Amino acid sequence: MRQSDRNAIAVTVGLNAPIEEEELAIYRGQIVLLPPTPASIELCAHARTMVEEAFHPYDPRTAQHVLDIDDFVARAANVKPRFIHDPQTRILQKAYLAELGFDPWRTYLDVPRMRVVSSDGYLVSGVGHKQPPHRDTWWSAPMQQIQFWLPIFPMTRECSMEFYPHYVESAVANSSNDFNIYNWNATGRKNAAQHRMGEDNRGIPQPNAALEHPGAVQMVLPVGGAVIFSANQLHATSDNVSGMTRFSIDFRIVDIEHVRHGIGARNVDNASTGTALRDFRRISDEQEIAPDIVSRYDEGEKPQGGVLRFAPDEVVKV
Ligand SMILES: [Fe+2]
Incomplete structure (x- = not known):
């Protein structure tokens, strides 16, 4: 790597090298744009159908202009977990990853998320939270985690997501040292729907000050x-x-061989504790990551009352 590559993003179209090599490049700051595939189109259509049902009879994209905030929040808070835990969602995710060539025996998959980002500050916190600049590693994600982001409706740069090339491998002062995923699982996630207006104060990790290099x-x-x-x-x-x-979906994978061997992105500024590795299951047979591997990544003390893995119907306490 050149020194300058620590402040640069390589952008590629499609997965051209073997997946394991692409993953190594992604750890070092490459982003990959993937054109639509049959399975990704089906996954997005599935999400869109659920969103349209939730906002019926309104167009979900413009419902914010006619619904009062409580109604909007209730509908968004309802559709998000329904999409996340719908069995068909997982089937389509797996079909998509198979199409792309990910090995079902070495790739572990988390449940997806659905993001709802209202326009012009109608809803700025809780279920409609707008993420400030962050690395997901500040949220206790493993350094092997690779993320997929897909819009559900046609979109423009006016309702997008953005990257900051300067910080690919350059540190930014941040509050991740206050973040422990087991605490977050116990309190932060559950309370999302209760936050509607104003600052989202659920202790999310973020930069300590405005970015010095905000070029995006x-x-x-x-x-x-x-x-x-x-x-x-x-x-x-x-x-x-x-x-x-804006409605989008995103989900995460890890390559178990890289997790096993400690191969991943370079930590330049993350001090979060705990690990999200328990959220992943093997694509082939839904097996969890072995506890002895997870424990190697389990930084810091486990807080009392913490929850190791968040799921609405199952609570695994510390
Ligand atoms: Fe993120």
Whole structure:
């Protein structure tokens, strides 16, 4: 690597090298744009159908202009977990990863998320939270984590997400030392729907000050298109000024061989504790990551009352 590559993002279209090599490049700051595939189009259509049902009879993208905030929040808070835990969602995720060539025996998959980002500050916290610049590693994600982001509806740069090339492998002062995923599982996630207006104060990790180098790259993708990137990549929700609510989905994978051998992105500024590795299950047979491997990544003390893995129907306490 050149020194300058620590402040640069390589952008590629499609997965051209063997997956394991692409993953190594992604750890070092490469982002990969993926054109729509049959399975990704089906996954997005599945999400779109659920969103449209939740906001019926309104167009989900413009419902924010006619619904009062409580109604909007209730509908968004309802559809997000329904999508996340719908069995068909997981089937489609797996079909998509198979199409892309990920090995089902070495790739472990988390449940997806659905993001709802309203336009012009209608809803700025809780279920509609706009992510400030962050690395997902600040949220206790492993350094091997690779993330997929896909819009559900046609989009523009006015309602996008963005990356910060300067910080690919350069530190930014941040509050991740206050973040422990087991605490977050116990309190932060559950309370999302209760936060509607004003600052989101659920203790999310973020930069201590405005970025010194805020130059950004904004993603614009067709429906079914995806951007994939390292959890160590600094990124944010772009301010949505499109006049319409943005709906997107994202999900995460890890390569168990890289986890096993400690191969991953370079930690330049993360001090979060705990690990999200328990959230992943093997694509082939839903097996969890072995406890002896997880424990190697389990930084810090486990807080009393913490929850090791968040799931609405199952609580695994510390
Ligand atoms: Fe993120």
